[in-house]
Amino acid sequence: MCGESAEAAHDFAEPQSWVLKHCGKNPSHHTFREVITRPWRTWRRR
Structure with missing residues (x-):
């Protein structure tokens, strides 16, 4: 791998x-x- 990467995004299209x-x-x-x-x-149920 070259080490370059895309910016984080909410939509996969970017x-x-x-x-x-x-x-x-x-x-x-x-x-x-x-x-x-x-x-x-998560939480514990009491």
């Missing part, structure tokens, strides 16, 4: 656009990773 542009500029870059963070909140 990073997807970044990936497609990055691939166009760097044809040897063909593997990407999507990192999803889901916040969880």
